[in-house]
Amino acid sequence: MPSFTDTELQMKFCEGFTFFPFKSLEQHGTLIYKCYVSDGGNLTKMLEWNSQEHSLSHYAIKISKKIKHLDIPAATELLQLLQETADWWETRITSRSRMPLAKKLPEYIDKYRNLIAAYHKEALLPIAAKLADKDASISTKSIEQMENLMQQFMLDTETLHHFLKENINKKRPRTLDDEDREYLSKVAGTIDSFRALQERSIYLLEAWETRQMIHNNRRALN
Incomplete structure (x- = not known):
């Protein structure tokens, strides 16, 4: 059956x-x-x-609108900022060639940019399209898969996020000068904002999944 x-x-x-x-x-x-x-x-x-x-379509509508109007533009903005940061650091690396950070920073920025580009293409865009499809039937398993994609991104970028925050810390004065620290603090702040958006999406998906499970259990009991 x-x-x-x-x-x-x-x-x-x-x-x-x-x-x-x-x-x-x-x-x-x-x-x-x-x-x-x-x-x-x-x-x-x-x-x-x-x-x-x-x-429970109000969850799909709310999350779809959030990703379309907030997360996707934020991802595009962050990608552009990371490219600008890589170009900016390239112009300053000569005078900082002996710094431990000189080689690591471009590698981390490049890796972060690649992860966000993949996340934008393979997670945010497909999720937004699926949630916007009024004819699509979305199961708890589908919701869980969306959660997993977002949570995996957060885990994959955690090390890079920590590296950047650690190196702009004022308690490490020999790592960067004030101008470098100010610029990279702006980058870190943009990354923090983007991560906060993903945490909010994960929260909404978890709430949706919980409600859907309760809904299904009631149906089974009836």
């Missing part, structure tokens, strides 16, 4: 209702209801809200 999600079952029921409607019942999206008042008032708004609540 094929397994369907609650939303898929509801949609199939609505398909059947279109051909064999029950008297006195009406349909709105994936909801079948009976109206007991002549003037519906805010009924349409209430039905819209309940449609989203029933399918």
Whole structure:
């Protein structure tokens, strides 16, 4: 017997209702209801809200908009900043050739840039597209996979993030001069902001997955 999600079952029921409607019942999206008042008032708004609540689509809408309008632009901005940082350091490396940081910093920046470019292309863009697809059926497993992609990115960039923060620390005065420290502090701040966005996305996905699991358990109990 094929397994369907609650939303898929509801949609199939609505398909059947279109051909064999029950008297006195009406349909709105994936909801079948009976109206007991002549003037519906805010009924349409209430039905819209309940449609989203029933399918938990409000999570998909919220996360999709966040990634599209915040995360993706932030990733593009960070990629550009890292390229500018690599070019900037190249012009200053001659006078700093004996510094331990001279060779390590370009390698770390290049690695960070590659990780973000891959994350932008292979995680953020596909996730945003999938969540924006109104016809897509998203299971708890799919949500968990999105979480894992984001969490893996955070782990992969943790060492690079720590390296940069450690080397701009004022307690290590011989590592950088004030101008270098000020520039790299700006880079570190942009990276911090981007990481905070990913942490927020992970939180929203975890909340969605939890609600979906509760929803599925209720269905099983019923």
